[in-house]
Amino acid sequence: MFGVNNFAGVSECYTGMLTMGDEPVNVKEYQILAKQALPKMYYDYFAGGSEDQHTLRENVAAFQRITTCIINSLRPRILVDVSKIDMSTTILGYKTSAPIMIAPTGMHKLAHPEGEVLTAKAAAACDVIMVFKRREISVLMVKKAEANEFKAILLTVDTPKVGRREADIKNKMIAPQLKNFDMSTEVDDSDGSKLEAFAARSFDPSLSWKDIAWLKSITKLPVLLKGVLTREDGKVMSSLCSRVDIFTLNLSLCSLAAVKAIEVGVEGIIVSNHGARQLDYVPATINALEEVVLAVQGRVPVLFDGGIRRGTDVFKALALGAQAVMVGRPVVFGLAAKGEYGARRVIEMLKDELELTMALSGCPTLSDITRNHVRMQSDNRHCRMQFPNILSRSSCTIIY
Ligand SMILES: Cc1cc2nc3c(=O)[nH]c(=O)nc-3n(C[C@H](O)[C@H](O)[C@H](O)COP(=O)(O)O)c2cc1C
Numbered sequence: 001m002f003g004v005n006n007f008a009g010v011s012e013c014y015t016g017m018l019t020m021g022d023e024p025v026n027v028k029e030y031q032i033l034a035k036q037a038l039p040k041m042y043y044d045y046f047a048g049g050s051e052d053q054h055t056l057r058e059n060v061a062a063f064q065r066i067t068t069c070i071i072n073s074l075r076p077r078i079l080v081d082v083s084k085i086d087m088s089t090t091i092l093g094y095k096t097s098a099p100i101m102i103a104p105t106g107m108h109k110l111a112h113p114e115g116e117v118l119t120a121k122a123a124a125a126c127d128v129i130m131v132f133k134r135r136e137i138s139v140l141m142v143k144k145a146e147a148n149e150f151k152a153i154l155l156t157v158d159t160p161k162v163g164r165r166e167a168d169i170k171n172k173m174i175a176p177q178l179k180n181f182d183m184s185t186e187v188d189d190s191d192g193s194k195l196e197a198f199a200a201r202s203f204d205p206s207l208s209w210k211d212i213a214w215l216k217s218i219t220k221l222p223v224l225l226k227g228v229l230t231r232e233d234g235k236v237m238s239s240l241c242s243r244v245d246i247f248t249l250n251l252s253l254c255s256l257a258a259v260k261a262i263e264v265g266v267e268g269i270i271v272s273n274h275g276a277r278q279l280d281y282v283p284a285t286i287n288a289l290e291e292v293v294l295a296v297q298g299r300v301p302v303l304f305d306g307g308i309r310r311g312t313d314v315f316k317a318l319a320l321g322a323q324a325v326m327v328g329r330p331v332v333f334g335l336a337a338k339g340e341y342g343a344r345r346v347i348e349m350l351k352d353e354l355e356l357t358m359a360l361s362g363c364p365t366l367s368d369i370t371r372n373h374v375r376m377q378s379d380n381r382h383c384r385m386q387f388p389n390i391l392s393r394s395s396c397t398i399i400y
């Protein structure tokens with residue numbers, strides 16, 4: 001039988017219908033099983049994006065556009081000894097076996113009764129904290145993180161308010177009671193998404209650059225900003241910039257969001273659009289990555305998340321300058337479908353696929369993966385000089 005699944009952000013053909021007893025062969029198949037395993041309200045919460053879900057589709061589709069035509073393609077090397085592939089790297093001084101981490105995603109207990117405990121068992125989890133209106137909650141959580149020997153704080157900076165998630169509104173999404181949020185006791189009689197109502201009560205929309213100094217003043221842990229998408233901070237430059245311009249602009253002319261982040265002393269930046277759950281119509285993160293990497297100029301690590309579903313996606317993000325990637329939904333879907341085993345398999349499959357991609361691209365180590373291993377639309381001028389005939393074909397013109 002030929003099954004067609006058309007989920008938000010995933011549009012795939014499969015040669016059979018999956019059922020819970022089946023063993024998924026790639027991370028996307030875990031989404032199919034998660035959909036079968038979860039109540040609709042919870043599946044929609046995990047899978048959904050904001051508003052038209054344009055960016056949700058783009059996060060995945062933009063990776064798929066880096067494909068087999070001359071521009072937006074991988075560029076493998078041949079006749080390199082790839083009998084040993086080393087995917088290990090060091091992030092903030094900590095050694096890890098592969099540049100793949102688990103993104104901070106809320107409410108794993110909706111996916112599985114044992115929630116985050118199983119996810120943490122399945123892999124070394126990456127830890128997150130949000131700054132709340134009630135700063136005493138933030139202080140408490142930072143102290144808890146320190147006491148539990150967490151290694152870094154990722155400050156989510158793209159959620160002063162929660163994005164408009166229409167599935168959650170329709171489903172009247174219930175915010176479960178969370179241990180970390182015990183201190184919020186207000187009664188919620190709002191209609192629509194209770195999660196949104198919770199966020200409106202708790203998150204601080206006045207969060208600004210000065211608060212980074214406050215956060216740094218209460219902890220010695222390194223602080224990384226999660227949710228940077230641009231190098232610029234003002235309207236002036238954004239009106240002047242287009243994707244193709246970014247290599248030719250004099251970066252020192254503009255006030256830079258990424259650069260500003262470094263100035264206020266953050267130890268790392270995560271290029272993320274929150275899995276397309278916040279502002280719709282922001283770029284797919286893979287299309288925003290290089291802009292930030294160029295602005296940061298190696299001064300702090302740049303991590304990446306959004307739409308990673310394949311080892312080749314990891315490879316593309318590394319080639320465009322990410323030091324490591326984080327994976328959100330696939331891990332939760334693995335957890336929902338097959339518990340700890342499923343979450344672990346998702347990471348293992350991505351690692352195996354990355355290993356194979358490195359071997360087939362002639363890259364025995366991560367440092368062998370270079371910008372020259374991908375060709376993007378923004379390399380167009382260079383392409384035009386080299387491949388005048390091919391580029392006149394409209395099939396090779398990819399529009400961001
Ligand atoms: C269900 C869900 C919950 C999330 N919760 C948080 C969160 O609490 N804090 C945060 O910074 N990001 C959160 N994110 C965003 C993820 O950290 C990450 O940016 C995103 O999932 C990456 O995209 P991907 O799901 O396509 O891998 C959440 C994402 C999902 C799907």
Ligand SMILES: CCCCC(=O)C(=O)O
Pocket residue numbers: 106159162195196198199274277
């Ligand atoms: C109220 C939102 C908290 C979790 C989150 O960040 C998400 O669902 O994307």
